Amino acid sequence: MAPPVLLSRGFDPLLGVFTGVFAYYLYETNPRTAFPPDQQLTALVRWKWLKWKTARDERLDALEKHEQALFQSSRDTDTTK
Template sequence: MVRYLIGRYADPLFGVATGVAAYFIWERENATERPPGHTLVDLVRRKVGADAQPSIEVLSKAPAPAPRATARLI
């Protein structure tokens, strides 16, 4: 039998509310101020806004392969 902290439907809502509150505290009350354009809101605006559509040049470039390890583990 599963035990819930508050209730079956209240636990996920409580978790989301806690996460949202933690985000707002982090963004508003952080001791070290982030430079302009480096907040989560700015990132989302860049990704969702007009710059969200990548150009064809970006899509055609293949990512660089990851370097291989040369040492062998015994």
């Protein structure tokens, strides 16, 4: 027995995702249920992205300093030979 489909096997998941995103958009922009601007999804995603980017930059800076120290120490040992 084939599973029930609304329109097609490929289009049904897209329709479900679109419906969910559109429903959340309407929920967030409805004047009755609207969140303050600092608690809307876009602001929260922007905050999380900035937090992730800062942590990533710190890790990359630490890695670069470590690599530079290794390069410097290997260069120092090569010149003493």
